[in-house]
Amino acid sequence: xxxxxxxxxxxxxxxxxxxxxxxxxxxxxxxxxxxxxxxxxxxxxxxxxxxxxxxxxxxxxxxxxxxxxxxxxxxxxxxxxxxxxxxxxxxxxxxxxxxxxxxxxxxxxxxxxxx
Numbered sequence: 001x002x003x004x005x006x007x008x009x010x011x012x013x014x015x016x017x018x019x020x021x022x023x024x025x026x027x028x029x030x031x032x033x034x035x036x037x038x039x040x041x042x043x044x045x046x047x048x049x050x051x052x053x054x055x056x057x058x059x060x061x062x063x064x065x066x067x068x069x070x071x072x073x074x075x076x077x078x079x080x081x082x083x084x085x086x087x088x089x090x091x092x093x094x095x096x097x098x099x100x101x102x103x104x105x106x107x108x109x110x111x112x113x114x115x
Contacts, residue, residue, distance in 0.1 A: 059110065
């Protein structure tokens with residue numbers, strides 16, 4: 001999406017939610033082509049939006065993987081994983097596809113800010 005997503009954080013019954021206007025949500029679903037690509041656990045959304053943790057790191061930790069374990073799956077060094085997890089890192093799309101495949105998720109779950 002080229003326009004920023006208009007969201008707010010809401011709390012209900014002790015759970016935090018990212019709330020977006022229905023029109024934007026519908027557009028996201030249509031653009032994704034599959035609703036599974038938009039599924040993000042609350043823990044990941046919160047860490048990414050509130051704590052500014054990169055999605056690669058959020059997913060890796062959520063899935064209980066170490067940097068070394070993910071590096072082994074990708075045949076790269078642990079230092080390379082650490083570099084991709086930096087807040088200002090912008091891994092190439094091909095790299096994100098490899099990371100997503102190694103973690104068993106859809107690449108769109110790592111590219112929320114991109115078109």
